[in-house]
Amino acid sequence: MSGGVNATFAGAGRVKYFPVLAATLFALLLWQAVVSLTGLPKFILPGPIIVAEAWLDNVAIIAEHTLVTASEVLIGLLIGVILGVITAVQLATSRIARVLVQPILVFTQALPVFALAPILTLWFGFGLWSKIAMAVLIIYFPVTASFFDGLMRTPQGYLDLARTMQASPSRILWHIRIPAALPSLASGIRLAAVYAPIGAVIGEWVGASRGLGYLMLLANGRAKTDLMFAAMLTLGVFSVLLHLGVRRLTRDLGRHGV
């Protein structure tokens, strides 16, 4: 166990890895135990070793489809965040926009966005763009809502101070309200990073010829359950990495707690 002890004391950054590794190992053991005890056939529930073999056998195909899904997710994130930021700023600066647009935004949140996937395929075609649109639709609201919330909660003292300095609303927005709201934007973007892969995969399920979602459906249809699991776990790992990467990128945004 000396490795574990070293990891614990080697530095704050490493401490987190040990529990993650332990939990992963535990999950794999549990998985194997369920398979062994129930004796389920491998086309119903393949064990971790079989899935690992399927992953290695198909690594090139999986990589190709991962690349597709990853592009959809990243482009979707970028567009969704940009649109969300623009909307939030518009809402925060214009009373008319708030009165007219805010109810619509809230109402569209009550609609099951997933149900729009088929129509998106109709509008944007079979390729990347219908999946990107799905991801954008899903992340647009959390980004808009959290950034808007931050923009509306600027500490009153800052606004009073700026006012005594004869500042114009647009300069107050740029120098005070936006920077003060960046931590809120950061949490919105982190939430978006969790939702974006879900959006892309749902888009792929409805109609696609590439991507991890497509690969999962394909494997399922051909009773290649091991490949289905391999693709699904790859998606899971990608999502976790995306989450960690986005958290790192947004760390500086969220650093100054106001």
Add this chain to the structure above:
Amino acid sequence: MKPAPGIMVKGSASLDGAPLFRPLSLSLEAGCWTCLLGGSGVGKSTILRLVSGLPTEAVFEGDVTANDNIAVAPRVAYMAQDDLLLPWATIEENVQLGGRLRAEPRCKQKLQDILARVGLSDHAGKRPSELSGGQRQRAALARTLMEDKPIVLLDEPFSALDAQTRALMQDLAVDVLRGKTVLIVTHDPAEAARLGHAIVVMTPDALIACPTPEAQVPRPVDDLATLECQAALMRLLRGQAA
């Protein structure tokens, strides 16, 4: 900078229909420190916000005028108990906030002079979180000075500081704000006795002008007349509370 004007606040205020303070008239002598003392909730900050042109919860009927008949609010610099330093900006950027908000060209020399005067030259590039409470309040004072306004309004600016730091800040503030018309709101009789050319105690019914000691401001903390003034103010405040 133009000579500092004298200011007159005349009027009454009500909060949700009930009177907050009755018709009063508060006169701030040009180039002097006026201390406004009173229990919490009597409307001291409200008066200060009225002078600085900020919105108030209470409805004010009356006016705020300067003896040179030029608008007051644009000539005001404002400093509160909370230092209001932007946590994401450096001390230097915070001190220059007014200029940045008005898109004015930077004035490096003025910035350096002011930072030197408040003793923060070595901290210009730091973030507010890296400074002590006293240093942060000095940065807020530097930001106020940078505004270069003839009227300065201070709302309990030193009340969060320990006694020693507070006395130092009072000395510094009197030094750097010399010649400006200053209105300082405080609940501390000792502060009022040290700093006020004029001392006014505010009650819901009236403003009570109090005699001030002979000594020059900032008065020594151990000056006998100053201590007596402090005691008299304390008696007055306690009488009001009873």
